[in-house]
Amino acid sequence: MSDERTTARRAGEGDILAELEAEVAHELEEQRPPAGGPTYQVVAALVTLAVGLVGAVLAQGYGLGSLSRPGPGLWPMVVSVVIVVLSLALLLVGRGLDDSERFSRASVLPLVGVATFIALAFLIPTLGFELPALGLCVVWLRFLGGESWRSTIVVSLGTVAAFYALFLYGLRIPLPHLF
Amino acid sequence: MRKQTLSLAAVASTAALALSACGGVSTTTGGDDGGEYPSRSVEMYVGADPGGSSDLISRQIATGLTEELGETFSVLNRSGSNGALAAAEVQQAEPDGNVISVQNASLFAITPLAVAEDEVTNIDDFDVVGGVSRDDYVLVTNAENPWKSIDDLKGAGKKITYGTTGVGTGAQLACALTYESGAIDSEAVPFDGGAPALTALLGNQVDTACLQTGEAIENIENGKLTALSVFAPERIEFLPDVPTATEQGLDVEVYQYRFMTTPKGTPQDVKDTIWEAMQATFETEDYQAFNEQNSLTPMEIPGDEVVDALESDKQRYADLVEEYDIDLGDAS
Amino acid sequence: MDAFLDGFSVVTQPGNLLYCLIGVLIGMLIGVLPGLGPAATMAILLPIVVTVDPVAAVIMLAGIYYGAQYGGTITSVLLRLPGEASSVVTVFDGFALAKQGKAGTALGIAAVGSFVGATVSIVALSLTAPIVAGWALDFGPAEYAALALLGVLLIATIGSGHPVKALIAASIGLLLATVGRDSFNNSQRFTFDSLQLADGLDFVVVAMGLFGVGEILYNLEERHGKVHVPAAVANIWPSRKELKQATPAIGRGSLIGFFLGVLPGGGAVMASLAAYATEKRVSKTPERFGRGAIEGVAAPETANNAAATSSFIPLLTLGIPANASMGMLFAALLVLGITPGPQLLEERPDLFWGVVNSMYIGNLLLLVLSLPLVGIFVRILRVRPAILAPITALITILGVYTINNSVFDIFVMIAFGILGYLMKKVGFEPGPMVLAFVLGALLENNVRRALLIFEGDPTGFVTRPISGTILALFLVAAVFPVVQAVRRRRAATTVPDETTQREDVLR
Incomplete structure (x- = not known):
């Protein structure tokens, strides 16, 4: 300089x-909701540590090769080692971090959300998308969002109808559908 | 919260019960059953990235078919594994001609030498409608390098790196055979297709590369690249001054050709419709100009002749690879 | 030059103009709505967008990106709630101005600044992009590898989360990118004999999961039923005195934004922070900042738009996305069958110049629209998030299905959605993971190509001038935060002659 x-x-x-x-x-x-505390940080670091270790073991199995002829496992091995090292670092320095959020009773909401996602994924191929989508809207609006029944029904029907028009007629995308 | 969750579950399960009796889920928008082929837009998968010759040829054929048959033939790029992914799309599709693909010979004749048994794409899983064109490989180097022939490479006094268009491609086989049979110290550097390999060669990042003629010819003609050899049985029309490998004393004959495939069991009338439309396309001036422009030699032969050619090439390549102990599977 | 002008004829086709308008409107809208960011929106809309013409699709996605930078301002000023991370610093002076009844002035100056910043940046982009693309031949595998590595590091350390966590997320992203067939010798990695995984994870699906579903789930848990009372908006036209006051800030903001935006991993957030910091530093009356200084709104808003624009440069010229939103655009181009990179300018000048020039038009649209639409956006803020949630959820699920007509993709997306949600809960940003995932294959393949070319000698990376320079930058970027942290700790314990010490460390 x-x-x-x-x-x-x-x-x-x-x-x-x-x-x-x-x-x-x-x-x-x-x-922000209250921070999760050191347990959250430690668990997170242990999970990423495990990812790194598993990655390293599997990478070893793919064959490392040499620097002049890198095998398929060399790069994943390097990355896995980096993950392990960083995770250990996080274990050391991360305990005091306050960037996590505690799980609370409200965390049930995303869980229900995921359940409806999964249900939709299972039902689309057999039932078409309309009714499962309607179900998802009702669940999200009424039970997750606390909307009134009236607005739930109006918004759900409107949304599904709009999607029907958009995907099947507007974009001509072959989506499984019942009607 | 719990109460809500419960009633929610109740709603969901009643809905599921009430509906599980219903069937008849369809995935299409219009009535496409029965009637003349094609009754809706046809998907043409191509197993390469846009811009390469495989892509351009598919698009040219698609344009022709669209004009001849009235429905849209749209090209979908599904690159990867030398076209095996696109091939799988066709293989898994309904044999109604709505999913078709112009495929490369290398996937069936060369790739099997490079991949595990269970990943081999077999020509028996497809109906071959007919041939399209032949595309020759050319060994090129950046014009800044002093080399003018394969012999010059032998005296280069260094390890020659060669860019290939991917593992298990004809380009890789042609280069590998050349360097092995010529006893030239070399290292393969695989790229994801012809365009990146060409870019690397233009930047002199690799010493040489085997490319398809159409990909390289523009830069050969404008003097940025030097063509060292072609791998056709005799000199090719588009590069009359470039000697073949055979002329240079090496027994290397590798070329690519393409042909139209449909899923196994496609009705004969559908295949006939496609083939007739293709032949009509071949006749157009547009198409012939396209072949000229992209250095493609027409190979408009019926499907069974394509299959015969594939079988014999596959055997020939396998013998050569064995003779020179080349391991295509391990790219390095 | 001809191609440049042709670009304008591409944009002014009514269809493209319409998509540009739709894009900037959606961008502004999601900028206004806290929660969904531009990257998530692009992820969610991508499957739908790719069904239209490629040029129109990219114009629209680009519009979403820079439109969001405009929209984010509105909530920062009126609600003290930044709609976008890049508008966070605008909150300080913007909301202070709003409290003094000058919300209109703040919004007006932000709109003007945004327009100027973006336009300066587009002009610079138009001039420099072809030059950078011309260097592309000098970029061999070693250079691409070094640049990708720098990008991964910068996005991890410059982003908002803890750097170690961001680096872990990025590394896992790199590992995820290796799932599937190894393109060098066809062996399967991390596929666990699953046929669906054999082709690797689809970037769009992963991004839609981590960004889209992850954010939807996260928002489901928080921020329900909050009532915000927006400040009243009166006269939106800044006075001449205020404009004069803001002009130097807008000028500096444009430059800072342009340069920080070009850096891989840099971008709008960093640019807005740096521009604000600069203004506070050069101001004769720094104490006004935070209490309604007009420069405090003008500088960051100018910078974030300039940066949003210039971050297109590495993507369009080298094929390296500079931030997560550019990563989505990268994916969109791939899905559309266009490989972003040095050959783009030559092979698809219509697309290149069409997109670049659409930004002139788009920003003009934004300037014209943003002021009269403020009232409408304020009203939209009153739409309950509960109503928007299922709609976005459905777009996501149905959208991801349509990419490959595959239910498996929906499950992969849900899995990554859960991961994204959990990451947010324990303080990991999904951004670095997604971007590292995009760059993963590029990074690995080029490292391996370079090693083959160097005959296994890794010093080749350092001795080549361009890759050596990039790696030197990498080292600086890696070491600097550590030095800074150590310095801060030392400063906290002892109070020596600060200035000299600081200079020592920096030297």
């Missing part, structure tokens, strides 16, 4: 940036 002034200025900017980031984090803090 030849220009002293730029250096100093950049350092200063770095500080303002750091301040800003803190400020931004603070801004968002108020909307």
